[in-house]
Amino acid sequence: MGGLLTEPFLVSLLYGAVTAGMPLLLAGLGEQMSEKAGVLNIGLEGMMLVGAYTGFVAAYHSGSFWLGYLAGGLGGMLTALIVLLLCIRRGLNQIVIGIAITVGAEGLTSLLHYVQFSRSYPRLAAAPVLALPLLRDVPVLGRGLFSHNLLVYLAVALVFALSWMYRSTYLGLSLEAAGNQPAALDAAGVDVVHTRSLAVLCTGFLAGLGGAYLANVGAGIFVPFMTGGAGVIGIVLAMLARGRPLMVMVGAALFGASLAMTTALQVAGIDIPTDVVQMLPFAVVMAVLVVFGRHSMLPSALGTPYTRGER
Amino acid sequence: MPRRRRVIGSIILAAALAGAVCPFGATSVLAAQPMALAIMLPEEPTDYGWNQQAFEAARDVAAKYHWKFMPASGLGYGDVHAALRELADDGASLIIAHASGYNTAAPEIGAEKHVPVAIVDRPNESRPGAVADYTLSGREGAYLAGALAAKMTRSHTVAIVVAAESPPWNTQSAAFAQGARITDPAIKVLYAVIGPAAYADVAGGRRVTESVISAGADIVFGQGDRASFGIMQAVETKATGSAPVWFIDQLGDKSSLDKGHLLTSVVWNLVPVYTAMIEDLKRGTFGTHTYSIRLADDSVRLLHTTYIPARIWADIDALRTQIVSGALKVEPVWDAASVRAMMSSVAAPPK
Numbered sequence: 001m002g003g004l005l006t007e008p009f010l011v012s013l014l015y016g017a018v019t020a021g022m023p024l025l026l027a028g029l030g031e032q033m034s035e036k037a038g039v040l041n042i043g044l045e046g047m048m049l050v051g052a053y054t055g056f057v058a059a060y061h062s063g064s065f066w067l068g069y070l071a072g073g074l075g076g077m078l079t080a081l082i083v084l085l086l087c088i089r090r091g092l093n094q095i096v097i098g099i100a101i102t103v104g105a106e107g108l109t110s111l112l113h114y115v116q117f118s119r120s121y122p123r124l125a126a127a128p129v130l131a132l133p134l135l136r137d138v139p140v141l142g143r144g145l146f147s148h149n150l151l152v153y154l155a156v157a158l159v160f161a162l163s164w165m166y167r168s169t170y171l172g173l174s175l176e177a178a179g180n181q182p183a184a185l186d187a188a189g190v191d192v193v194h195t196r197s198l199a200v201l202c203t204g205f206l207a208g209l210g211g212a213y214l215a216n217v218g219a220g221i222f223v224p225f226m227t228g229g230a231g232v233i234g235i236v237l238a239m240l241a242r243g244r245p246l247m248v249m250v251g252a253a254l255f256g257a258s259l260a261m262t263t264a265l266q267v268a269g270i271d272i273p274t275d276v277v278q279m280l281p282f283a284v285v286m287a288v289l290v291v292f293g294r295h296s297m298l299p300s301a302l303g304t305p306y307t308r309g310e311r
Numbered sequence: 312m313p314r315r316r317r318v319i320g321s322i323i324l325a326a327a328l329a330g331a332v333c334p335f336g337a338t339s340v341l342a343a344q345p346m347a348l349a350i351m352l353p354e355e356p357t358d359y360g361w362n363q364q365a366f367e368a369a370r371d372v373a374a375k376y377h378w379k380f381m382p383a384s385g386l387g388y389g390d391v392h393a394a395l396r397e398l399a400d401d402g403a404s405l406i407i408a409h410a411s412g413y414n415t416a417a418p419e420i421g422a423e424k425h426v427p428v429a430i431v432d433r434p435n436e437s438r439p440g441a442v443a444d445y446t447l448s449g450r451e452g453a454y455l456a457g458a459l460a461a462k463m464t465r466s467h468t469v470a471i472v473v474a475a476e477s478p479p480w481n482t483q484s485a486a487f488a489q490g491a492r493i494t495d496p497a498i499k500v501l502y503a504v505i506g507p508a509a510y511a512d513v514a515g516g517r518r519v520t521e522s523v524i525s526a527g528a529d530i531v532f533g534q535g536d537r538a539s540f541g542i543m544q545a546v547e548t549k550a551t552g553s554a555p556v557w558f559i560d561q562l563g564d565k566s567s568l569d570k571g572h573l574l575t576s577v578v579w580n581l582v583p584v585y586t587a588m589i590e591d592l593k594r595g596t597f598g599t600h601t602y603s604i605r606l607a608d609d610s611v612r613l614l615h616t617t618y619i620p621a622r623i624w625a626d627i628d629a630l631r632t633q634i635v636s637g638a639l640k641v642e643p644v645w646d647a648a649s650v651r652a653m654m655s656s657v658a659a660p661p662k
Binding site: 006008009011012013015016019020110114118119120121123125126214218219220221223224225226228259260262263264266267269273274275277278 | 354355357359385476501502503504506507509511512513514515516517518519521522523524525526527537540541543544547548568570647648651654655
């Protein structure tokens with residue numbers, strides 16, 4: 001594999017790993033917040049897909065990646081409104097509604113793509129990159145890890161901000177209580193429905209943002225079904241991360257790195273069946289997170305609608 | 312009376328034998344009116360590739376025979392039993408199940424509803440009168456594309472990026488590598504699969520293509536459905552003015568979407584295949600043989616773009632003539648392991 005160790009190739013692999021991991025990170029962080037508050041957001045994939053579509057449309061028509069991100073987040077949030085209204089307010093089954101959201105989002109975005117873009121397939125220019133001073137000069141790592149779109153750095157900062165929020169703030173405590181002891185939270189004078197609603201809207205925004213990043217930076221184009229299960233992987237990451245945002249980031253990074261490794265192994269001409277190579281990202285993430293997260297506890301009220309006074 | 316009984320018995324026996332040989336009674340199917348050609352597609356026929364080529368060919372063939380055209384698109388890759396039953400109940404005389412994921416359900420429902428079906432990627436599953444396989448290979452065109460790539464590359468490294476290792480794409484990958492090597496024995500041919508059945512993974516297509524370009528490839532032969540747009544995007548955004556990178560597509564013609572990087576395409580035309588299916592139904596030979604596409608009848612052709620210098624195109628045309636005449640044979644390589652064995656690594660010399 002000696003010939004693999006050229007700087008451009010290694011840079012490309014690292015860059016690709018970060019780009020592939022970013023949508024999972026954002027979606028996983030969002031799902032984690034929902035789950036902490038007791039809402040199982042199975043429709044994460046649908047929220048990502050809507051975010052990918054709205055994000056792409058906004059970026060394409062405005063020429064601004066930031067407007068694209070905003071539109072993507074709002075698209076995801078709008079989709080999450082369905083969960084808010086039907087599951088949190090009306091107490092309908094979260095799994096059924098979640099599946100319906102994903103299927104509906106697939107159909108809706110496919111239809112919209114068909115009407116708007118199926119003959120023209122517009123594509124965006126390369127996303128603007130911010131190279132971090134000093135770090136950008138580190139060989140290989142500088143261009144692979146520290147020369148990315150600004151959203152990447154903001155997402156990493158968000159990981160630490162959420163960690164702090166869950167650990168040290170009243171809001172973090174309220175979210176956790178909404179998932180574990182909603183009646184106690186209610187007795188303490190905090191509105192459980194409002195707390196869960198806030199969490200679900202934030203989930204929608206983050207999932208939509210992840211979708212917008214996938215479409216605008218990862219692909220530069222929107223096509224139907226383009227999330228390809230990223231939302232499901234986001235749910236798995238959130239569940240295995242034991243409520244810790246940092247572990248979601250570790251899982252997303254591992255997944256991205258493993259995807260890059262599959263390309264490296266193939267390009268290196270390693271004689272392993274492609275199916276085995278392609279299993280690598282899923283196997284690595286599952287193995288690592290299961291080992292480190294085997295004591296994980298899901299919130300006791302996860303997936304259960306809350307009605308005041310009901311036992 | 313005994314003689315009359317023998318005659319009736321003979322007729323019954325003959326009918327039973329005919330039924331055994333031709334289980335769905337192709338003749339009776341064709342006698343039914345009106346005739347209808349149904350095609351099932353996993354995605355919408357707007358991908359400038361697998362779905363669109365099949366849709367347009369089936370539509371044209373249906374029009375040619377004055378058959379009703381019954382398209383069912385965007386069916387996905389999941390369970391299609393219900394869609395198959397619906398098409399059969401709606402009067403389809405032939406159902407073309409245009410995805411490898413349908414090749415289990417289609418023969419089942421075809422047998423249940425007594426409608427002949429055409430499937431892909433199961434050459435050994437053909438049954439006279441009932442099931443015909445049309446696993447196609449545009450390998451002759453891919454061979455020419457490989458030769459063209461070898462003549463056009465400046466880095467002497469080309470790459471093949473595929474969304475999945477389906478048998479038709481395997482043959483094209485192998486032929487591309489053979490065509491490149493016959494032209495430039497020292498050329499490196501890199502090979503990468505985007506993911507398992509990554510037909511719509513545009514982000515993956517872009518990521519993998521950017522990696523092979525970084526590994527030195529300046530011409531990328533992309534085989535994917537919608538994922539090919541990710542490959543195209545990578546070529547467009549990764550290329551710089553001083554170091555052009557070219558994209559070679561397959562199945563369809565994306566010229567109208569090109570931003571200056573589409574070198575050529577191995578274009579498929581399925582009209583001869585679907586025409587042959589209907590003729591076979593008429594003759595009662597449906598399901599007795601497989602179908603193919605080839606340079607000789609232009610069911611496979613290499614797209615001639617303005618980026619190809621006339622001198623090089625003349626060389627490619629000469630190579631085409633050799634293949635058409637039979638002087639040069641491009642043998643199919645169907646399995647993925649054999650394809651991978653033909654590729655180079657960035658470290659190792661070409662095998």
